[in-house]
Each structure stands twice: as structure tokens, then as C-alpha cells.
Amino acid sequence: MRNYFIAGNWKMHKTRAESAALATALVAQLKDGKHKYLVAPSFTSLETVGKIVAGSNILLGAQNMAAEEIGAHTGEVSVLQLKDLGVQVVILGHSERRHVYKEDDALINKKVKLAIKHDLEVILCVGETLEERESGKAEKVCETQTEKGLDGVSAAEFEKVTIAYEPVWAIGTGKTATPEDADSIHAYVRKVVSRLYGAEAAKAVCIQYGGSVKADNAAQLMAKANIDGALVGGAALKPETFVPIAKFG
Ligand code: PGA
Numbered sequence: 001m002r003n004y005f006i007a008g009n010w011k012m013h014k015t016r017a018e019s020a021a022l023a024t025a026l027v028a029q030l031k032d033g034k035h036k037y038l039v040a041p042s043f044t045s046l047e048t049v050g051k052i053v054a055g056s057n058i059l060l061g062a063q064n065m066a067a068e069e070i071g072a073h074t075g076e077v078s079v080l081q082l083k084d085l086g087v088q089v090v091i092l093g094h095s096e097r098r099h100v101y102k103e104d105d106a107l108i109n110k111k112v113k114l115a116i117k118h119d120l121e122v123i124l125c126v127g128e129t130l131e132e133r134e135s136g137k138a139e140k141v142c143e144t145q146t147e148k149g150l151d152g153v154s155a156a157e158f159e160k161v162t163i164a165y166e167p168v169w170a171i172g173t174g175k176t177a178t179p180e181d182a183d184s185i186h187a188y189v190r191k192v193v194s195r196l197y198g199a200e201a202a203k204a205v206c207i208q209y210g211g212s213v214k215a216d217n218a219a220q221l222m223a224k225a226n227i228d229g230a231l232v233g234g235a236a237l238k239p240e241t242f243v244p245i246a247k248f249g
Helices: 016-029 043-053 079-084 095-100 105-117 130-134 138-149 179-197 199-204 215-222 239-246
Strands: 005-009 036-040 058-062 089-092 121-126 161-165 207-210 229-232
Touching (some): 005 089, 016 058, 089 105, 105 121, 130 138, 179 199, 229 239
Parallel strands (some): 005 036, 036 058, 058 089, 089 121, 207 229
16 A cells, blocks of 8 residues: 555644644544654644654644744744644645635745755645636646646755645535546646656655545545645544545545
């Protein structure tokens, strides 16, 4: 079996006590899990959750970070502060960051390079809106976001990057891309990676699917040749919905 990577993005949910309860349950219930795991709580819960997952098979992730290392950036969180809390992975370019908070490819690229410089793993999210899909632009949008997001990232640095394909229309909507549609975009993104970094890198890269992943569709999605994991939002908020996804297969 491939090394699947199952990540939970808790978004702007949970107090520290609620985060601690979820993390504690996941550490216990996933300790015999076969895949690679990550939880990404809110910034305010990173320290609490970090202490709970330390030494377990669950990585600690952040949901975003600033494009600058330090300085006068009110309301931002620096890579140095994330490293100080033991964060190992950062999610960048999530569609909520792109579309609600207007982050563009250039800004996301700056963050990607800064995270890698500080030895963080990166989950780079790409994905098209419904309008873009309906006008036949899904592949092109994902290609551009991948290419621009990775501009200036060397082949050696790319080993720290996971790509998450998250069609915007499927996030939090209950609509999932069919396994076939998702797989076809994943295959396309893999071709883009091959062009940028070569065939070996394209084979090795982990491409997660995200967008209304649930226990009852995870296995079918993951059975596809090009789907190597999942980035889970809503279903990541409770052990009873996340653990069955994390333990699929
Ligand atoms: P969802 O979110 O699983 O709630 O659709 C996925 C994500 O935004 O990463």
C-alpha cells in the first residue's frame, strides 16, 4: 500500500480545551494507524495540541503563516513563531485564503519559499471554482496555481511539498468530486510536476484530495491511482468522523 497522508484542517473551530480533547482522542485512536497523519488546529491551540501529539504518529500543522519572517505585520503569525511551537507542516494557499482573504499566487509562493527555508513541510492547495470548472478551465487553473506557487522551488526543496487538490465548489458543501474527476485532475497536476521536476518527482509527490471527504467516500477516492491522501475539513472535527477516514483501507 502507498504511504497515504491524511490531514485534518480544523479551520477556525475549537477552544484550547476542545482542541486538547480532540487531539487526545486522535492520539489514542490512531496509534496503530498505517498512514501519515496531521492535525492543523487554530494558531491559538497549536501549543496545547503540540504537547499532546508530540512523540505520536500525528504531525502538527498550521493553517497559514505570514510571507515575512519578522517585523511590523499586525495580526500575522511568523514562521519563526510556528517553529517555536514545534509546527512541522504548514497549509498554504487554501481556497479560503485565496478567495475570502484575496491571497494571490505571488504571495502564496513567497510563503512557500519561506516555509521551506525554515524546514517546514508545505501542503500547497490548488483548485478551481465552479465557474472555472464549468467553463472548462479546471486543469489550467490548477496548473497555474501549481506552477506559480512553486516558482523558484528547487527539486530538492520540492521533496518537502505535498499538493492538495481542493475544488472550491466541493469544500464544505457536501459535494464531492467523483473519484474519476478528482483522479483526472490529480493526473494532470502530476504531469505538471513531471514537467517542472522530472518523472521521479512526479511519481513520488503526494497529491491529496480535499472537499467534503467523509468516511463513506474516502476509500473510493483513495483507491484511485493518483490520489495519495486527503485534506479533511468538516469531518476532521470529531474523532468519530475523522478516525474512519484516517484508518481507511
Ligand atoms: P471540507 O473542507 O472537508 O469541510 O470540505 C476541506 C478543506 O477545506 O480542506
